[in-house]
Amino acid sequence: MAADDQDRTEEPTAKKKSDARNKGQIPRSRELGTMMVLVGGGIGFLLWGHYVAGALFRMFQEGFILEREDAFDMSRMLVKLEDMMYEIMWPVLTVLIVLVVFAVIGNIAVGGYNFSTKAMQPKLSKMNPINGIKRIFGMQGLIELVKSIAKVAVVIGSAYMCFNLFYQELLHINIENMPSGLFKALEILIWVFLILSCSLIIITLIDVPYQLYNHNEQLKMTKQEVKDEHKNAEGDPQVKGRIRSAMFRAHQRRMLQEVPKADVVVTNPTHFAVALKYDPLGTGAPRLVAKGADEMAAHIRKIAEAHQVPILTAPLLARAIYYTTEFEEEIPEKLFAAVAQVLAYVFALRDYKKGKVKKRPKQFTPSKLPIPPDMQY
Known part of the structure; x- marks a missing residue:
């Protein structure tokens, strides 16, 4: 396993990250x-705590x-109980809404929102006590221990x-x-609570970059995995080559089938040949129905x-076309x-x-054909 981890030197590809995200990783x-x-x-109680305290005081x-x-x-x-609950409900609900908003932001700030059914599926490996012991006494367990000690010290x-x-x-x-x-x-208590909560920002500033780094390290790939993924995404080069070759041959056969229907074949004379078809009763220009070089x-x-x-x-005309x-x-x-x-000569002949x-x-003279300079190859 250690050797395999050492071989994972390549950055994860976009597909690797996408697959991991679909799995909930x-x-x-x-x-x-x-x-x-x-x-x-703390912020909720600081802003609306006096409303909560006032409601509690009036309720009692x-x-x-x-x-x-x-x-x-x-x-x-029962009416008195209902009035007391209504008295405290709105101030507490306001603080709860603030808590929910901060909780959602805190959980999606790193990694973003993600819903994966695969992550919800039970995994027997997580129930293996040996794996649990490895996590506790492994590197991850050591890091969690260090974070816990740091949190206690900061608090x-x-x-x-x-x-x-x-x-x-x-004292007063x-x-x-x-x-x-x-x-x-209550005001002092809220300020103390808020200060203690903000002290965890120090731990968070260390933990967030580490989690991003650790996640990237877990997704790193070996060079062979990158090659295999590229091959699977692009297709086997040999298979693709055979497909391209078959398509090219089919394309050539189709062009050769159109040659008997052509009105004229213009040649280089040996290296290039193009076959043209023109319908005088149609509205389009002459079309190329076949072309080829050498063989x-x-x-x-x-x-x-x-x-x-x-x-x-x-x-010149054959190469231009x-x-x-x-x-x-x-x-x-x-x-x-x-x-x-060319067509006028062919039809006249x-x-x-x-x-x-x-x-x-009159005898056809290729040198007199008006070929623009930018169309001469």
């Missing part, structure tokens, strides 16, 4: 949650006042500071009248010869004029061979 700081609840309670005052009629009528006692130091701070006021409480003396004691170009020429598709040699146009795409607008001349016209078209 997120960084959490119990010290932050505890501190926020205590500080929230009214509770000890008993009229003669109250002793003989149980319904009056004791803060309590000693509070004693020196409020010593004189505590007994000479104050009621209920001002009671309110003064694929030879196949296109061979099929074109077998099906008597005209083959013209125009190196090959590099700028994909299968079943229309040719670029900049090549319209050059392709129009076809009509001449069918006897529709008596005059043979």
